[in-house]
Amino acid sequence: MLHNSPLSTIGFKMYFTLVTGASGGIGKALATECARKGMHLLLVALPGFELTELVSQIRKTYKVHCYGLGVDMSEAHASQEVYDWVKENDFNVNVLINNVGVGSKGEFDKLSTCFYQKQINLNVVTTCMMTRLFLDDLKRNAPAHIMNTGSMGGFYALPNKAVYSATKSFVYSLTKSLRLELANTGVQVSVLCPGGTDSNEKTIAINKDLKGIAKMSILQPDEVAKEAIDKMLKGKSRIIPGTVNKICYHISRLVPEFVHNFFIGRAFKHVHKHGYSEGVHQVPEPKMAKVAN
Numbered sequence: 294m295l296h297n298s299p300l301s302t303i304g305f306k307m308y309f310t311l312v313t314g315a316s317g318g319i320g321k322a323l324a325t326e327c328a329r330k331g332m333h334l335l336l337v338a339l340p341g342f343e344l345t346e347l348v349s350q351i352r353k354t355y356k357v358h359c360y361g362l363g364v365d366m367s368e369a370h371a372s373q374e375v376y377d378w379v380k381e382n383d384f385n386v387n388v389l390i391n392n393v394g395v396g397s398k399g400e401f402d403k404l405s406t407c408f409y410q411k412q413i414n415l416n417v418v419t420t421c422m423m424t425r426l427f428l429d430d431l432k433r434n435a436p437a438h439i440m441n442t443g444s445m446g447g448f449y450a451l452p453n454k455a456v457y458s459a460t461k462s463f464v465y466s467l468t469k470s471l472r473l474e475l476a477n478t479g480v481q482v483s484v485l486c487p488g489g490t491d492s493n494e495k496t497i498a499i500n501k502d503l504k505g506i507a508k509m510s511i512l513q514p515d516e517v518a519k520e521a522i523d524k525m526l527k528g529k530s531r532i533i534p535g536t537v538n539k540i541c542y543h544i545s546r547l548v549p550e551f552v553h554n555f556f557i558g559r560a561f562k563h564v565h566k567h568g569y570s571e572g573v574h575q576v577p578e579p580k581m582a583k584v585a586n
């Protein structure tokens with residue numbers, strides 16, 4: 294017996310929520326929260342055990358339809374590969390969650406050009422191309438939603454995370470503009486802006502050393518996901534999970550830039566103890582493989 298949410302079956306047609314970067318961290322939590330609400334799922338992540346395991350776990354636990362595709366989304370034609378897979382299988386997508394992204398830390402000239410290329414591809418190019426490719430289908434399948442994962446880092450200048458924060462500013466700006474452009478199309482566009490989240494081993498290690506408000510602001514991926522999906526379904530524009538993060542955001546709008554630069558400098562000081570980091574995941578060879586159909 295399938296649990297259907299109002300968004301997953303309309304008339305005789307079955308609709309899917311597509312989540313990228315779905316096999317770990319915030320993406321896994323977003324997928325699980327959607328499944329809990331009875332939404333059918335298409336999960337995209339790097340090929341591997343985590344993805345296949347999550348697909349079968351969701352099918353068993355939530356009794357929704359769930360399929361997975363293993364793709365390295367930093368590759369040039371990855372978004373087209375995902376779109377072709379959806380079309381070949383006649384999946385109707387009415388919720389697109391562009392979550393995949395990679396963080397980093399280290400002085401601008403210490404990280405490789407190859408890494409920056411991958412980070413910009415994942416955070417910027419993939420978000421833009423997936424949205425472009427799926428938009429006509431989303432309009433046809435309306436009421437529909439797009440939720441792009443940005444970051445609170447997209448609101449500020451972040452030394453030692455310059456490219457990351459620039460990519461997240463792009464996601465924020467793209468989403469806000471598209472929201473206005475699509476206002477009368479039945480496609481609601483939201484941007485999810487998490488603050489620090491215990492999403493994987495590296496972030497947990499860094500967050501453990503935080504103090505004061507920075508420590509109080511840290512959320513678990515399932516807390517981020519619950520607030521994100523509830524607010525996305527209500528059509529909210531900017532979703533900042535957690536009370537401390539929301540307060541910090543609103544206060545930062547009121548104070549001059551040199552004040553947030555001072556506090557951001559303090560909050561990020563400890564991060565450098567953990568050295569340089571070019572994201573968390575090594576992108577594997579071969580470049581693309583389907584894992585669960």
Ligand SMILES: NC(=O)c1ccc[n+]([C@@H]2O[C@H](COP(=O)([O-])OP(=O)(O)OC[C@H]3O[C@@H](n4cnc5c(N)ncnc54)[C@H](OP(=O)(O)O)[C@@H]3O)[C@@H](O)[C@H]2O)c1
Binds near residue numbers: 319392486489492
């Ligand atoms: N964590 C935070 O503190 C934080 C704060 C603000 C915003 N964010 C944003 O939230 C989003 C998720 O972050 P997270 O911390 O949850 O990330 P994460 O723990 O690193 O998980 C990333 C997910 O993306 C997949 N992935 C990584 N590289 C990929 C690639 N090249 N192609 C396809 N899939 C790939 C991973 O697959 P595998 O598991 O198979 O490797 C995993 O499922 C990102 O956009 C990030 O920028 C995170």
